Amino acid sequence: MVDSRLLLQAALALGPLFPPEGEIERLNSARSRAAAQLESMGRQLDVLGRSDDAAIFEAHAHLMNDPGLLGPMEAAIQAEGLSAEAAVAKVTFEIEDQFLGSTSSMLHDKAMDVIDIGQRLVRCLRGSDEVAAVEGKVIIAESLTPSELVRAVHHGVVAVVTENCGPK
Numbered sequence: 746m747v748d749s750r751l752l753l754q755a756a757l758a759l760g761p762l763f764p765p766e767g768e769i770e771r772l773n774s775a776r777s778r779a780a781a782q783l784e785s786m787g788r789q790l791d792v793l794g795r796s797d798d799a800a801i802f803e804a805h806a807h808l809m810n811d812p813g814l815l816g817p818m819e820a821a822i823q824a825e826g827l828s829a830e831a832a833v834a835k836v837t838f839e840i841e842d843q844f845l846g847s848t849s850s851m852l853h854d855k856a857m858d859v860i861d862i863g864q865r866l867v868r869c870l871r872g873s874d875e876v877a878a879v880e881g882k883v884i885i886a887e888s889l890t891p892s893e894l895v896r897a898v899h900h901g902v903v904a905v906v907t908e909n910c911g912p913k
Contacts, residue, residue: 761829769829772822775829779869784806787803818832858891885907
């Protein structure tokens with residue numbers, strides 16, 4: 746079973762490798778790699794005629810440059826001495842909580858996008874860009890992030906079973 750939050754939960758426990766300036770540099774480097782990955786996937790899907798799927802990755806790529814996302818991460822590194830991974834996880838969960846606490850159903854739907862972006866940043870920080878091959882497999886999960894679902898569809902997953910189609 747897949748749990749979309751496990752990677753981020755584990756990241757909360759990681760201590761810093763460098764002083765705050767070095768952790769911020771790692772964060773910015775990961776952000777650049779993540780944005781490049783997302784832009785590349787968006788272009789590939791566009792070429793395949795999957796513009797709706799491509800739009801998910803393009804929107805995520807734009808968020809990689811959003812000061813409203815990165816500013817709090819940098820502040821958590823500087824003020825709290827967190828590792829880049831822990832800062833990403835902390836801010837990701839805080840934004841997810843804000844979205845889930847909103848009365849807007851649109852923001853509820855976007856909570857999984859926030860988790861998705863946080864996961865990608867942590868994977869880039871750890872040097873593991875993607876998840877295991879899924880061709881010919883059945884995925885059973887509480888929920889999937891948007892990019893997990895698109896990746897599954899385009900990489901030969903036989904079936905997807907989820908408890909719900911978004912955050913609870």
